[in-house]
Amino acid sequence: MFFRLNPESRLISGQKKGVLYDFLDNKVYNLSPEEKSVLELAEKSTEIEEICKKLGMPEASVMDIFEKFREKSLGEFYENNPYIEPLRMKSPISSGAFYDSPPQLTNFFVELNNSCHYNCSYCGKNRMKRIFGCIGCNVWDGQKKVVESDSLITVLDQAHMLGFGQIFLTGGNVLENLDRLSAVLNHCETLHFPTIFLTCHETHVTTDSVDFLNHYKGLTVFLNCDFPLSPKALKIADSLRGNLTLVPIVDVTDMSKEDVMKDIQNEHEKIQRKVGWQVDYCSADFTKDYCKIPLFGRERAANASLQFFEWCQEYHPCLGGILTVSSDGNVYVCRIMRDNPLGNVLNTNLSEIIRNKKKETHAFWNLTRDKITPCNSCEYRYSCMDCRAIEKDAYQTNLCAYDPHEGKWK
Amino acid sequence: MVIKMDFKTLSGNEYVYLPESGIVYPKKALKRPAEIEKFEKSVGNEKINLDEIKNPDIIKELIFKSGLQELILEVTQKCNLRCKYCVYSESYPGVRGYNPKDMSEDTALKAIDLYFSLLKEGRAYNPYREPKIGFYGGEPLLNFELIKTCITHVMENYTDFDPHFVMTTNSTLLSDEILTFLREYDCEIVLSIDGPKEEHDRNRVFPGGKGSFDTIMENAKSLGGLKAYCQAVYDLKTNTNKVHEFFCGDDVPILSGISSVSSKIPNTYYNQFSARDRKTHEGRLAKMRHYQIEKVKRESGKGNKRNGKDRASLYDLNLMNLITSILSRHIGRCKDPYVPYTGAGVPGFKLFADAYGFLRICERTFGDASIIGDVESGLNYEKILGILQSLRSETLSCESCVAKNMCSLCYATFASGPAIKGDPAVCEDVKMQLEGMLSHLWTLGEIDQNVLIELAEEYYALFEDIGKELL
Numbered sequence: 001m002f003f004r005l006n007p008e009s010r011l012i013s014g015q016k017k018g019v020l021y022d023f024l025d026n027k028v029y030n031l032s033p034e035e036k037s038v039l040e041l042a043e044k045s046t047e048i049e050e051i052c053k054k055l056g057m058p059e060a061s062v063m064d065i066f067e068k069f070r071e072k073s074l075g076e077f078y079e080n081n082p083y084i085e086p087l088r089m090k091s092p093i094s095s096g097a098f099y100d101s102p103p104q105l106t107n108f109f110v111e112l113n114n115s116c117h118y119n120c121s122y123c124g125k126n127r128m129k130r131i132f133g134c135i136g137c138n139v140w141d142g143q144k145k146v147v148e149s150d151s152l153i154t155v156l157d158q159a160h161m162l163g164f165g166q167i168f169l170t171g172g173n174v175l176e177n178l179d180r181l182s183a184v185l186n187h188c189e190t191l192h193f194p195t196i197f198l199t200c201h202e203t204h205v206t207t208d209s210v211d212f213l214n215h216y217k218g219l220t221v222f223l224n225c226d227f228p229l230s231p232k233a234l235k236i237a238d239s240l241r242g243n244l245t246l247v248p249i250v251d252v253t254d255m256s257k258e259d260v261m262k263d264i265q266n267e268h269e270k271i272q273r274k275v276g277w278q279v280d281y282c283s284a285d286f287t288k289d290y291c292k293i294p295l296f297g298r299e300r301a302a303n304a305s306l307q308f309f310e311w312c313q314e315y316h317p318c319l320g321g322i323l324t325v326s327s328d329g330n331v332y333v334c335r336i337m338r339d340n341p342l343g344n345v346l347n348t349n350l351s352e353i354i355r356n357k358k359k360e361t362h363a364f365w366n367l368t369r370d371k372i373t374p375c376n377s378c379e380y381r382y383s384c385m386d387c388r389a390i391e392k393d394a395y396q397t398n399l400c401a402y403d404p405h406e407g408k409w410k
Numbered sequence: 411m412v413i414k415m416d417f418k419t420l421s422g423n424e425y426v427y428l429p430e431s432g433i434v435y436p437k438k439a440l441k442r443p444a445e446i447e448k449f450e451k452s453v454g455n456e457k458i459n460l461d462e463i464k465n466p467d468i469i470k471e472l473i474f475k476s477g478l479q480e481l482i483l484e485v486t487q488k489c490n491l492r493c494k495y496c497v498y499s500e501s502y503p504g505v506r507g508y509n510p511k512d513m514s515e516d517t518a519l520k521a522i523d524l525y526f527s528l529l530k531e532g533r534a535y536n537p538y539r540e541p542k543i544g545f546y547g548g549e550p551l552l553n554f555e556l557i558k559t560c561i562t563h564v565m566e567n568y569t570d571f572d573p574h575f576v577m578t579t580n581s582t583l584l585s586d587e588i589l590t591f592l593r594e595y596d597c598e599i600v601l602s603i604d605g606p607k608e609e610h611d612r613n614r615v616f617p618g619g620k621g622s623f624d625t626i627m628e629n630a631k632s633l634g635g636l637k638a639y640c641q642a643v644y645d646l647k648t649n650t651n652k653v654h655e656f657f658c659g660d661d662v663p664i665l666s667g668i669s670s671v672s673s674k675i676p677n678t679y680y681n682q683f684s685a686r687d688r689k690t691h692e693g694r695l696a697k698m699r700h701y702q703i704e705k706v707k708r709e710s711g712k713g714n715k716r717n718g719k720d721r722a723s724l725y726d727l728n729l730m731n732l733i734t735s736i737l738s739r740h741i742g743r744c745k746d747p748y749v750p751y752t753g754a755g756v757p758g759f760k761l762f763a764d765a766y767g768f769l770r771i772c773e774r775t776f777g778d779a780s781i782i783g784d785v786e787s788g789l790n791y792e793k794i795l796g797i798l799q800s801l802r803s804e805t806l807s808c809e810s811c812v813a814k815n816m817c818s819l820c821y822a823t824f825a826s827g828p829a830i831k832g833d834p835a836v837c838e839d840v841k842m843q844l845e846g847m848l849s850h851l852w853t854l855g856e857i858d859q860n861v862l863i864e865l866a867e868e869y870y871a872l873f874e875d876i877g878k879e880l881l
Contacts, residue, residue: 006439024445076439080421083855091738099479102536161534355537
């Protein structure tokens with residue numbers, strides 16, 4: 001007799017433990033080492049009797065494990081070994097097909113300027129790192145030149161033709177020059193980008209800019225703000241009528257893990273209307289502080305959708321398909337990892353840059369966790385969020401509270 | 411009404427194929443209909459309302475993004491053979507017939523310049539695409555001077571591209587001079603060989619009736635240094651076992667394609683076959699499936715360490731074709747909102763420039779319905795939109811067809827007459843074959859659960875260089 005998981009159930013083994021995804025319900029079941037071993041053999045079409053022998057387990061224990069998953073309708077017993085084709089949203093051979101497909105592009109970050117009168121500790125030019133630096137406003141050292149509005153419009157045309165789905169307009173202070181921003185936003189609307197995000201800091205927002213932003217109904221604003229929330233940030237949250245996500249940046253350097261959670265909860269309760277809430281974290285030294293941060297803990301492996309799973313099998317969850325154009329026209333993959341520009345839009349169009357730098361872009365876009373240590377030993381590798389910019393080494397993860405070799409959360 | 415197809419494997423396991431999502435469930439595991447329905451809705455089946463498209467530039471953008479994968483030049487309509495199943499023979503009364511027309515140099519160079527100008531403009535949408543140029547006929551070597559001119563023109567004028575050349579030939583006219591030139595430009599050749607002498611010469615003959623096999627085999631000895639592949643055609647009298655053994659041999663290039671004599675276009679060719687021929691053919695197909703099952707049993711667990719040449723002979727290639735068609739079925743987000751059903755895509759995926767300078771959907775379409783532009787004025791995006799609209803109305807009934815996301819019918823069926831038109835009889839064939847195909851492949855999957863994916867990968871690895879010729 002055989003036991004096989006259903007098409008919607010996918011077993012992923014880590015070094016020590018495993019997980020079982022149920023892609024019909026988007027649920028993840030954590031597996032003990034024993035359950036993992038039993039299901040691994042079952043999925044290799046091993047007969048139940050043989051599984052017991054190989055693992056030296058009593059048949060009753062093995063059957064208990066199978067019954068548990070059968071009761072959840074995740075698997076079934078068979079007299080004859082069946083062929084189970086896993087549930088998919090895309091063909092397993094589409095990437096191996098003969099024709100030259102265009103790149104799968106996702107997020108396009110455009111830095112409209114590199115100026116800001118403030119000097120936040122977590123700004124790009126300063127040493128303190130933050131996790132969601134890419135959806136923050138940042139000023140960088142050594143960027144003097146600013147791409148003219150006409151050129152920027154051309155770049156947006158190029159991004160549209162290449163098929164980017166989401167545009168992130170950011171700075172510096174994007175609200176500094178509303179005429180320029182207006183020209184860009186109007187053009188984005190003409191091009192019908194599916195989603196347009198704008199990133200600014202609470203300190204940038206004035207009464208005029210609130211009126212301005214309220215004019216663009218399709219826009220989603222990421223409002224970066226200090227933590228605890230200031231009265232000004234709360235007032236802006238009340239005044240902006242469109243889609244808004246508050247991004248409070250919590251400096252965890254001198255906080256305990258408990259205080260981090262408690263303070264965030266308290267601040268969240270202060271918001272009067274329904275807005276998006278994406279807490280970000282900064283630290284003088286993440287290697288000391290990462291265990292305080294939920295995003296480095298269980299929260300990072302919370303996405304169990306089939307779409308995300310398939311994406312992670314082929315691409316890096318964050319870097320996959322993204323590009324950034326800085327205010328001086330340089331093109332990078334990641335907004336934060338800016339060591340080697342791929343080119344400059346002032347002398348080469350985006351398409352040519354992508355064509356000429358295929359190897360370099362794919363090194364980031366296709367940086368799956370199968371290529372990163374110790375993620376490649378981790379059962380959560382296809383459902384985990386990840387930021388390479390805050391790690392010291394793009395191919396090594398240090399800032400994670402899970403140890404796949406031990407199968408334990410810190 | 412929920413559409414589904416039940417099938418059984420040789421082991422007796424029962425399965426259900428759910429065409430909306432493309433999932434195959436063992437019957438006894440199908441316990442969560444509500445969740446499955448929710449999943450099917452979530453992956454959607456978006457269909458663009460083609461009648462609402464007022465600006466054909468949308469079509470242009472689609473082609474710039476995913477099309478233009480190959481330009482095929484019909485350098486001549488002449489042929490020095492008189493193959494009995496040729497679509498230009500009297501067996502296909504609706505098609506143009508034999509014709510002495512050569513493509514002119516002016517037409518060929520205009521087609522090439524047009525293709526490259528589209529590629530240049532299209533780079534803004536697809537930066538990775540490289541040009542592929544195919545030479546086709548008639549017998550293209552009857553106009554070899556034009557092929558030389560075309561290749562030289564491309565190499566001299568389009569240096570920022572990495573072009574790939576391929577020629578389909580009956581290979582009776584290959585000479586040292588021709589081979590030297592083809593080697594210099596890495597031009598791949600696809601030879602039309604149907605199998606051993608008695609099989610090949612049954613159909614592939616010179617005008618006097620003499621078989622072409624001996625000439626071809628003699629020429630095949632000189633192919634060293636060239637990437638060469640074979641394509642074979644079979645009919646109801648083909649001794650598949652002998653053909654399989656023939657292509658296992660080392661004296662012919664690897665078999666890359668097999669197709670039956672076309673029945674998608676009205677013809678008299680199939681009138682010659684008796685009920686006994688059909689029965690014998692069925693028996694041979696059953697033997698082929700048996701061979702495939704036994705081979706998978708023998709090689710189960712060996713992974714990709716199989717014998718490459720042996721792997722690509724007739725029976726193996728047939729299996730690989732079945733597997734790739736199953737694995738590339740339109741599941742989840744792979745559905746094309748412009749052409750939701752059938753294997754036909756947006757015309758312009760490749761361009762076939764015929765000897766007169768008309769641009770057609772592909773080399774297998776003949777009617778006026780297949781014209782999508784010409785080398786003088788370029789692609790006619792309004793016409794292409796019209797073709798898509800006509801195809802949509804011809805395929806309305808596909809919505810309730812069990813084969814709807816696994817149908818390989820293409821423009822060879824729909825665009826070979828004066829207008830886009832389907833053929834219900836061909837649809838019935840597709841549906842009939844589906845159950846057998848699923849049953850066979852799931853039987854193989856039960857023997858070795860990795861075999862389908864492994865063979866698909868092997869197929870793409872073996873033939874990635876000549877991909878477009880197989881599409």
